[in-house]
Amino acid sequence: MGTNKNLYLNKIQLQAELDRCLSCKAQPCMKACPVGCNPQEFIALAKSGKTQEAVQSIMDKNILGETCGLVCPDQFCMKACTRRHIDFAINIPKVQATILQNYRQNKEAFTAVTDNGLKVAVVGAGPAGLSAAAELARAGCKVDLFEAENKIGGAVNLIPEERLPRDVIEKDWSYVFNPERVTLKLNTPVDNLSVLADSYDWVVVSTGEHNxxxxxxxxxxxxxxxxxxxxxxxxxxxxxxxxxxxxxxxxxxxxxxxxxxxxxxxxxxxxxxxxxxxxxxxxxxxxxxxxxxxxxxxxxxxxxxxxxxxxxxxxxxxxxxxxxxxxxxxxxxxxxxxxxxxxxxSRADEKTEHEKIIYAGDCRTGGSTVVQAIASGRDAARKILEKVA
Ligand SMILES: Cc1cc2nc3c(=O)[nH]c(=O)nc-3n(C[C@H](O)[C@H](O)[C@H](O)COP(=O)(O)OP(=O)(O)OC[C@H]3O[C@@H](n4cnc5c(N)ncnc54)[C@H](O)[C@@H]3O)c2cc1C
Ligand code: SF4
Known part of the structure; x- marks a missing residue:
């Protein structure tokens, strides 16, 4: 296993990777990313010194941008990188992680959102649940986020520290976490989803595959x-x-x-x-x-x-x-x-069929990746917002 110091690029390596980008008009890397992150855009911004805009470009699309930069497999953006046909793909995940590690400053500034009157419970604070909660909060919902364990992250906490230092997911989440809209309830397992659904307009279940x-x-x-x-x-x-x-x-x-x-x-x-x-x-x-x-x-x-x-x-x-x-x-x-x-x-819990319950992440799709679980949580939130629009 690599050591932590090799997880990020140094300044010279980062510049070299930025310079290798061909700025393809077709943006195949963005199309291959499950959350629609735009490497061509954030690379161009970082290259021209607009580092804060590069940070925002990543985090607008991916609430766990640095986590994904360290653990996304090469089957998405890197596989689509045009540079692969000339010599080898740009290491987009490492570029993404390095931009966030080097240039991300304070917490995201939240633009005030009007309360839309919806009260949503999200069960499970792994990547899918965090993503659903963030998307719903941005749209003006009040979200209660229930997590059985004493910390957020779900299966991400099982990724060995040599690949993903323990504080990275907290760093990502604290950047987007809006405490006015999201109430995080740690050490709070939900054992009856139907009962929970009685107290909320919608419930997103993102409990992973923990059996x-x-x-x-x-x-x-x-x-x-x-x-x-x-x-x-x-x-x-x-x-x-x-x-x-x-x-x-x-x-x-x-x-x-x-x-x-x-x-x-x-x-x-x-x-x-x-x-x-x-x-x-x-x-x-x-x-x-x-x-x-x-x-x-x-x-x-x-x-x-x-x-x-x-x-x-x-x-x-x-x-x-x-x-x-x-x-x-x-x-x-x-x-x-x-x-x-x-x-x-491993497998997911038995599903509870209920008109107010939407499943997201690994418990819906089977074992996947962090970035796919984020996309799934975001899509579940968007489905709810579409239904009430
Ligand atoms: C060892 C390991 C290595 C991995 N490596 C990678 C990698 O390198 N790259 C990559 O992209 N992906 C990797 N993955 C996969 C990735 O971690 C998962 O796809 C992703 O975490 C799934 O997200 P999720 O939110 O759907 O579920 P989870 O992350 O499993 O989160 C589910 C959450 O729900 C909570 N929960 C469960 N039941 C309840 C309940 N009744 N009430 C309240 N809370 C509940 C759990 O405590 C947990 O926090 C790895 C997975 C493992 C196990
Ligand atoms: S590193 Fe992950 S999140 Fe970033 S562009 Fe590639 S697939 Fe998308």
């Missing part, structure tokens, strides 16, 4: 959930061997974190082939650099405790007609893991 998929095998309970692990990796620090069951981005974050925390060996057990792993090129390279072992086409079948260690029995799989199937008589026992982490997926 971790279990390993349905004997001893599956010995495996620690990725949420529990990534919330507080120091608590599970070990210099022994760590197994990570799963092969997606979240499993990669668990494996890299275990290595950063000092594990002597980390092995990922992936049900399908290496080529099926849905991870980015950067993640592939990071796994190689950190010497993480990957065992593709394997599934755990049993976990047993042995003293203070765990023994995991695995079997080999093969992929047939798109499905991974266990091969007979291929079981082997792997002894002496200090920690086994399960990262094989």
């Amino acid at each position: 971790v998929t279990e390993l349905k095998i004997p001893g599956g309970e010995y495996a620690l959930s990725y949420i529990e692990y990534l919330k507080n990796p120091q608590k599970y620090q070990t210099d022994g061997r760590v197994a990570v069951v799963g092969g997606g981005n979240v499993a990669v974050d668990c494996a890299l974190t275990a290595k950063v925390q000092g594990a002597s060996g980390v092995e990922m057990f992936v049900r399908r082939r290496l080529a099926d792993m849905r991870i980015t090129e950067a993640e592939h390279l990071e796994l190689l650099r950190c010497e993480i072992d990957i065992s593709p086409l394997t599934s755990p079948v049993k976990i047993e405790q042995s003293g203070d260690k765990y023994v995991m029995t695995i079997c080999k799989n093969r992929v047939a007609e798109g499905k991974a199937c266990a091969l007979d008589s291929t079981e082997i026992k792997l002894p002496a893991f200090d920690l086994i982490i399960k990262a094989v997926g």
Whole structure:
């Protein structure tokens, strides 16, 4: 994993990236951004010294501009960058994060909005909920934002600190947070959405996918959930061997974190082939650099405790007609893991059908990205505003 000092560009690198922009008229980067951020515009503004306008251009479109600058994958604006056809894409996310880190000054100045009389509850203060709340507040609604945890951010708080320093999302939110319009209620889980809906004109539900998929095998309970692990990796620090069951981005974050925390060996057990792993090129390279072992086409079948260690029995799989199937008589026992982490997926709560309830973010679309969840929250807010217009 990279270190914090590499997360932003230095002044020379920033200038070099700004100079590489071709100012394409078609603005393919903006079209590829889920929230419609306009890199061509904020790059041109920063290049001509209008740094405050560049900051505003980013934050008007994306309330979590710096967070996204640090974690947006290269599948959006960078993939669309014309410069890719000449040499390589401009690192738009890093440019965005650096402009905000270097030039963002005080809180956004709120233009006074007329109260539109609507009272909306937003449940869940992850990216989707924050975005819905901000959009509704800008339109003059009164918003109560309910969050079960003691801080905002949702799954963003599970992104390892080496990729996203802990204070960045708070910095983004405090810039757009309008306390006159939004009341943030931390440590306030909502357990009955229908009852809540009785007290509000609308309810936006953006509770993410927080129910971790279990390993349905004997001893599956010995495996620690990725949420529990990534919330507080120091608590599970070990210099022994760590197994990570799963092969997606979240499993990669668990494996890299275990290595950063000092594990002597980390092995990922992936049900399908290496080529099926849905991870980015950067993640592939990071796994190689950190010497993480990957065992593709394997599934755990049993976990047993042995003293203070765990023994995991695995079997080999093969992929047939798109499905991974266990091969007979291929079981082997792997002894002496200090920690086994399960990262094989998660799901949303059961939905409550109600005419006043709109779903947004990962609980609506399934696991996505921060910028897509922001777009989804904004769209849910706009749907409400359209209905009452
Ligand atoms: C380990 C990890 C790494 C990731 N890395 C990246 C990355 O690099 N780039 C990227 O773009 N995306 C990444 N993601 C995905 C991204 O974090 C999610 O797509 C995004 O956070 C989803 O936003 P959301 O608002 O829909 O849900 P969440 O972020 O899950 O937020 C839901 C919120 O609802 C709250 N809540 C739940 N139930 C209740 C209730 N009953 N009452 C009140 N509050 C409730 C939760 O506490 C939480 O705060 C990563 C995710 C994980 C887990
Ligand atoms: S928000 Fe993300 S996808 Fe959109 S322009 Fe910025 S870095 Fe690219």
